[in-house]
Amino acid sequence: MHTLRWIGLQNSDERKTLHPPLVLNEPFGSDIMNGLLYVADRDGGTSDDDPSVAVIRQFDMKTGEPVKEIRIEDSPWINDIEVKEDGTIYATQTGDFSGENPNPDTWMVWKVTPDGETTIFVQGKPLNAPNGIAFDPDGNIVVANFGNTGVLTFSESGELLKTENAAQAGSDGLVIMPDGTKYICSVRQGGVSRIRPGEPAELIASNIPNAASMCYDAGTNQLVIPMNQNNGLAFIPLD
Template sequence: MTVAADGTVYATQTNAGGKNNGPETWKVFRIAPDGNVSVLIEGKPLNQPNGIEMDGEGNIVVVNLGDAGVLTFSPAGELLKTEEAAQPGSDGLVILADGTKYVNSLRNGGVSRIAPGAKAELIAEGISGSASMCFDAGANQLVIPMGQNDALAFVPLN
């Protein structure tokens, strides 16, 4: 989940689990500051949406677990831009102030860097079981939990 400047919370639903895990279960929810919950986006182009973050312009960026999609939506839910990570199976997402996106692949263990206006490049591999990640500004690195290994991966950003 991610929180906008006005306190609105956005959260993804990857699927409903069990046999009910098709496009009708892929959602982005909006939770208003007054507690009102609504579905902002449902179905394709979402494909098992997982990571979510706000960009510097107040748009909502979602990464898909089901493919390599990195989707930017307006706060009204309009698709503004489609990018692709270097590997499918995305989980975590970090967006830096300059607009550079970092996406980690739960399924393939790599980290993609997508600079503004550029194609994704793979900057790290072999991070098995990687989950959501965060940016450590003090050390200029990504910190990625590796749940299956009870460990953390540190990816320096040069």
């Protein structure tokens, strides 16, 4: 354990008096940039009269206190996020992925400018329940599909530049190394794919239950993967 209750150190009454108040309802993806922790969250969704709205919340990395929140009014929820140095945020809306006829119009990547303007960056196919998102060494936006094996690279203008395929479908976490090597974990099938530039995917790890969003620990050269249903972390050395 590194830090116990870094966020939420205040008691419940004190949290309400913060500006903005400290709120986390259903946090999903996160990213750290320029001393801020960005967290994908949502408000509402408690009843038919209380629609769900995606919210990106920002926290101070030193104090854990809330700094700012940005609502994406036209999105019911977002999954993973990635933040550029200038504060531009890209967020995946996994959308409808269950049943025999999921709606491709619900598959989106949102772009949020530093001043809070929200626009749809990409919508519909070839997205297929987009989940993990990251930047490659050239600054392109890479999206891992949950609905199939697709790993899609888009330019900053939204042009599809490249399509690769993970070794397993059900992608969740996505890590891209400085040399362009991609690691993708499957929350459905419990494996980790590695895609080296110009090469097909190879399965480098398996039997990781509910392998969810993933990060890279540079100090120990290993992948760290939350196991959702196990309340634990899996560590995959890359040596």
